[in-house]
Amino acid sequence: MAPIADEQLLAAHRSGQSGALDQLLTRYQDRVFQFVIWRTGATWTEAQDLAQDVFLQVCHSSDSFGGHSRFRTWLYAVAGHVCSRWLRDASRRRDRTRAGSVQAGSVVLPDVPDESPGALDVIQRRERDTAIRAAIETLASKQRIALLLRDWEGLSYDEMAAVLEIPTGTVKSRVHSARLALAPMLAPILGREADA
Amino acid sequence: MNCNWNAEELSALLDGELTSQRSHEVTAHLTGCAECRQTLAQLQAAQGAFRSVSPTSAPSDLARRVLAAVPSPVRRNRSGRRWAVGTALAAVLALAVWGVFEPPTGPEFVWPGDGSSEGRIAVTRFLVRTATPMLSDRVQLDPATTPALLISIPCFEPSPIVPGQL
Numbered sequence: 404m405a406p407i408a409d410e411q412l413l414a415a416h417r418s419g420q421s422g423a424l425d426q427l428l429t430r431y432q433d434r435v436f437q438f439v440i441w442r443t444g445a446t447w448t449e450a451q452d453l454a455q456d457v458f459l460q461v462c463h464s465s466d467s468f469g470g471h472s473r474f475r476t477w478l479y480a481v482a483g484h485v486c487s488r489w490l491r492d493a494s495r496r497r498d499r500t501r502a503g504s505v506q507a508g509s510v511v512l513p514d515v516p517d518e519s520p521g522a523l524d525v526i527q528r529r530e531r532d533t534a535i536r537a538a539i540e541t542l543a544s545k546q547r548i549a550l551l552l553r554d555w556e557g558l559s560y561d562e563m564a565a566v567l568e569i570p571t572g573t574v575k576s577r578v579h580s581a582r583l584a585l586a587p588m589l590a591p592i593l594g595r596e597a598d599a
Numbered sequence: 600m601n602c603n604w605n606a607e608e609l610s611a612l613l614d615g616e617l618t619s620q621r622s623h624e625v626t627a628h629l630t631g632c633a634e635c636r637q638t639l640a641q642l643q644a645a646q647g648a649f650r651s652v653s654p655t656s657a658p659s660d661l662a663r664r665v666l667a668a669v670p671s672p673v674r675r676n677r678s679g680r681r682w683a684v685g686t687a688l689a690a691v692l693a694l695a696v697w698g699v700f701e702p703p704t705g706p707e708f709v710w711p712g713d714g715s716s717e718g719r720i721a722v723t724r725f726l727v728r729t730a731t732p733m734l735s736d737r738v739q740l741d742p743a744t745t746p747a748l749l750i751s752i753p754c755f756e757p758s759p760i761v762p763g764q765l
Contacts, residue, residue, distance in 0.1 A: 536652055
């Protein structure tokens with residue numbers, strides 16, 4: 404059975420149907436959390452507050468969603484505005500501490516029991532993901548955001564332009580330059596896989 | 600086509616963002632250009648690698664915090680309805696009182712009948728009876744108390760108002 408469309412879930416939430424908002428949160432919380440970290444460079448705690456603000460803003464403004472765009476396009480437009488406002492406020496708080504911040508993308512690897520089936524595969528997979536993520540983290544913030552919206556969310560260039568409030572040509576350029584910068588860093592990782 | 604073209608079109612090709620005609624042209628070029636094919640393969644690998652990793656997991660209590668902070672849409676709608684009903688009832692009562700105590704005068708307004716108090720009562724009763732069913736379509740008015748409220752207005756006689764028929 405096809406999953407319920409985001410737009411239907413939002414309508415269900417507006418009509419008071421319980422569980423609809425939970426499903427939207429489950430779908431988007433990780434990627435929105437990643438978005439706000441990459442967009443703002445916020446600490447873990449700050450990013451949590453920001454992501455919460457994004458979803459609260461979505462709920463409070465849900466009546467203004469007219470269905471002229473996809474829900475996810477609107478969601479990231481809201482997220483972008485929340486982040487921009489936070490960055491403006493942050494510029495006035497230059498003395499804030501970054502103690503305890505967690506670098507975006509850092510992954511804490513849990514202990515993997517040696518005796519579990521496929522443990523080696525799990526470890527190799529995690530090592531590979533960590534290496535790819537480390538490569539991604541070297542990209543400029545704008546490039547990472549472009550890839551997030553394009554390759555994780557599947558937004559078109561026009562939708563991305565609307566979210567980021569930049570020309571479509573700039574979107575095209577960012578996506579391309581991001582992949583071009585990523586490619587040589589990934590070559591050793593992907594080359595090992597090819598040799599294996 | 601030579602290789603002095605906009606290489607961004609290779610990413611656009613991967614993303615399905617080229618027009619059909621341009622897509623054919625780029626594909627035709629790739630057939631004869633090993634260098635551009637290699638670039639395309641690198642871009643494709645980068646795209647695949649990015650898609651293969653997951654975003655940083657959000658804190659486990661993010662959803663709980665959001666759900667706790669979001670007011671229920673049902674409660675919000677009910678609150679809005681109560682406000683609307685209160686305003687409408689107040690307007691109806693104001694009209695009723697106005698009809699009894701402040702009869703308009705002047706050539707542009709002619710009261711029904713002979714302009715006596717019966718005429719004003721008839722107009723006020725019409726206003727209330729027109730407005731009340733409109734309200735009761737939207738909310739559940741309590742039939743036990745609403746007639747009592749209306750007949751408390753001096754212009755109303757208890758007999759024409761039947762509980763449950765508002």
